[in-house]
Amino acid sequence: MSIFYALLLPQHVRLAINEARRVLFCSSGHPSFRAQQGWILLGETSDRALTKKVTCPTLPLTAKGKSAYASNTLFFPIEEKELKQIRTELGVSHPYSGIYLGELDIPYETEIPQVNNLRLALVEILKEGEITLWRTLAEKRLQRDTAF
Numbered sequence: 001m002s003i004f005y006a007l008l009l010p011q012h013v014r015l016a017i018n019e020a021r022r023v024l025f026c027s028s029g030h031p032s033f034r035a036q037q038g039w040i041l042l043g044e045t046s047d048r049a050l051t052k053k054v055t056c057p058t059l060p061l062t063a064k065g066k067s068a069y070a071s072n073t074l075f076f077p078i079e080e081k082e083l084k085q086i087r088t089e090l091g092v093s094h095p096y097s098g099i100y101l102g103e104l105d106i107p108y109e110t111e112i113p114q115v116n117n118l119r120l121a122l123v124e125i126l127k128e129g130e131i132t133l134w135r136t137l138a139e140k141r142l143q144r145d146t147a148f
Helices: 011-028 081-092
Strands: 003-009 038-044 069-071 073-077 098-102 120-129 131-143
Touching: 003 081, 003 131, 011 073, 011 098, 038 081, 038 120
Parallel strands: none
Antiparallel strands: 003 038, 003 120, 038 098, 069 073, 073 098, 120 131
16 A cells, blocks of 8 residues: 555546546556546655645646656656656655556547646555555645645
């Protein structure tokens, strides 16, 4: 079981990500495309509460609609510099910068809506073989140009 800081996406972006993941699952049958939400993982932590003061990344965030594959993960890339400050403030890092899709390297391209608001969350992820269980432990809305 691992706990991650993650940025939860607004509903209109989640719907687009879920559609992309549905297409990828239907074409490949790989279970990782249905295992987790579309989110931006910031890094693993031992924290169990959202107590650190962080600054919201500059909005809107723009995800590239062409998938990339790194560290055994398929994702829609987001510029690393857009997430650098919040990762520094949280004291975490992650091997890729983007919106999680799954674990199979399949080229995919689609239009991703701009991310205009974000919620910071602590997400617990447990992997057992091909089964992935996750739950959100805590979350708070981040406001543009404001530290929370």
